[in-house]
Amino acid sequence: MTPFANSPLTRKLSAFVALSKAEFDVLERLHQRRRSFVAGRDMVHQGQSDQAAYILSAGWVCSYKLQPDGTRQIVDFQVPGDFLGLRSVLLRTSDHSFEPIVEIEAAEVLKSDLLAAFSDTPRLAIAILWAASRDEAMVVEHLVGIGRRDADARMAHFLLELGSRLALVGMGSREGYDCPLTQYHLADVLGLSAIHVNRVLRQLRERGLVTFRDGRVSFEDHAGLVKLAEFDAAYLDQSGPPLK
Amino acid sequence: MTPFANSPLTRKLSAFVALSKAEFDVLERLHQRRRSFVAGRDMVHQGQSDQAAYILSAGWVCSYKLQPDGTRQIVDFQVPGDFLGLRSVLLRTSDHSFEPIVEIEAAEVLKSDLLAAFSDTPRLAIAILWAASRDEAMVVEHLVGIGRRDADARMAHFLLELGSRLALVGMGSREGYDCPLTQYHLADVLGLSAIHVNRVLRQLRERGLVTFRDGRVSFEDHAGLVKLAEFDAAYLDQSGPPLK
DNA sequence: CGAAACGTTGAATGGTTTCAACAAGAGTGG
DNA sequence: CCACTCTTGTTGAAACCATTCAACGTTTCG
Numbered sequence: 001m002t003p004f005a006n007s008p009l010t011r012k013l014s015a016f017v018a019l020s021k022a023e024f025d026v027l028e029r030l031h032q033r034r035r036s037f038v039a040g041r042d043m044v045h046q047g048q049s050d051q052a053a054y055i056l057s058a059g060w061v062c063s064y065k066l067q068p069d070g071t072r073q074i075v076d077f078q079v080p081g082d083f084l085g086l087r088s089v090l091l092r093t094s095d096h097s098f099e100p101i102v103e104i105e106a107a108e109v110l111k112s113d114l115l116a117a118f119s120d121t122p123r124l125a126i127a128i129l130w131a132a133s134r135d136e137a138m139v140v141e142h143l144v145g146i147g148r149r150d151a152d153a154r155m156a157h158f159l160l161e162l163g164s165r166l167a168l169v170g171m172g173s174r175e176g177y178d179c180p181l182t183q184y185h186l187a188d189v190l191g192l193s194a195i196h197v198n199r200v201l202r203q204l205r206e207r208g209l210v211t212f213r214d215g216r217v218s219f220e221d222h223a224g225l226v227k228l229a230e231f232d233a234a235y236l237d238q239s240g241p242p243l244k
Numbered sequence: 245m246t247p248f249a250n251s252p253l254t255r256k257l258s259a260f261v262a263l264s265k266a267e268f269d270v271l272e273r274l275h276q277r278r279r280s281f282v283a284g285r286d287m288v289h290q291g292q293s294d295q296a297a298y299i300l301s302a303g304w305v306c307s308y309k310l311q312p313d314g315t316r317q318i319v320d321f322q323v324p325g326d327f328l329g330l331r332s333v334l335l336r337t338s339d340h341s342f343e344p345i346v347e348i349e350a351a352e353v354l355k356s357d358l359l360a361a362f363s364d365t366p367r368l369a370i371a372i373l374w375a376a377s378r379d380e381a382m383v384v385e386h387l388v389g390i391g392r393r394d395a396d397a398r399m400a401h402f403l404l405e406l407g408s409r410l411a412l413v414g415m416g417s418r419e420g421y422d423c424p425l426t427q428y429h430l431a432d433v434l435g436l437s438a439i440h441v442n443r444v445l446r447q448l449r450e451r452g453l454v455t456f457r458d459g460r461v462s463f464e465d466h467a468g469l470v471k472l473a474e475f476d477a478a479y480l481d482q483s484g485p486p487l488k
Numbered sequence: 489c490g491a492a493a494c495g496t497t498g499a500a501t502g503g504t505t506t507c508a509a510c511a512a513g514a515g516t517g518g
Numbered sequence: 519c520c521a522c523t524c525t526t527g528t529t530g531a532a533a534c535c536a537t538t539c540a541a542c543g544t545t546t547c548g
Contacts, residue, residue, distance in 0.1 A: 139384065143387045147317040426525085
């Protein structure tokens, strides 16, 4: 096993594609330029045009957009194994900001490194683009949730989705997972007020479904929660990238 | 001028990149396989895995997701010049459905044609991927709107965004544009009830901002509407794809 | 100790939905 | 041609979900 066989990104991709030794090695090379960032200070600002992307290896990040009136909408969270700013590398300036929620570890990936990796190992390129496409599917699902689910189902769905994502990199299970988010983060991602988030959490707890407390999400009735959220993980556990 | 210099897609891309003769020709070739579809019947179903994409040349389409409870959330509309199902060609099965809103004209693009075009004219590839990335930015902006704007601003923002998109292909101006959507479509895209859409439209009309009537959107106070929606077209009129 | 961040709760307000009803036009079959 | 239905648009009233305002508790940290 290569030293990075346990890097979260490798784990995630391995869940869907059998990677060759050469592909492992290229992934390993992409992890070379390690950096860390403190919590709370933006890594990338809205409008900034930056040529670097990151592979998150430890910690949580959120990507968000600020409104003129001061409210913010979190578009997505990144957890270990996720790419960060992939789009802005390949295509254009970022139109949203990235903020580490806790201190994080990330590998910086330069545009040139990425393009080189892509031409060396096309299958890896497809696997990575597939992961990016999965991120997009999550944004769409998120849109559906905010548009058409009430606060309870929204919260339930969100907590379940996070659970699935974390399970893929070995950081969560059907029992629950560690989660550094505050109720303010939940409010900003779900399009609710922090106060209402508090009430919704209380209600879910009193119904014996989930407990969100002290940085830990505990599923007490996983099946019940799935039913409440009408959660169908199909958009996450797709059949994988079209290799071969 | 080539026969397709006026195809909406060519117009759209030309607004951001100066296309060479060769690139024009490749775009022309992509428009060969013309098809039409009747209104109301899905072109692609959720979950279907289809190898074809389409370039929409006339008419409107909506892409949406159906919820288990029967409600639907429209993710985006496609207007002439837009790609349809691009992602499902390159990457994976579609996770939402496409429904023509009126009878439409589209050019079918096979995976092989697209890949050939990409390798023949890399700049065109980048231009097309840039357009795809712009679509993504719209989905994100849409998410922000549903999460953090009230019904009035949401409606105003949506009507303005559509106006900008249509103006790019010569189908709209600061005065307004033709629009085949029903109030139910507006409800499903904005995450509102059709009844409330009706009230919001009435209010915007009575405030002298915009009139939505008989298949026509008329801006009566464009500046006022921009202000109400806090509409900033930056995410649409980006500096263009990173060519050169 | 005081300040700041996060969590918690109650009461009032308000935006949005639901229910119910009706109007107008298009298309259909008798 | 008419009656019929279906789709779309419109409006009022009641109910409800979520927000805002206000207050207070807890923990952490300088």
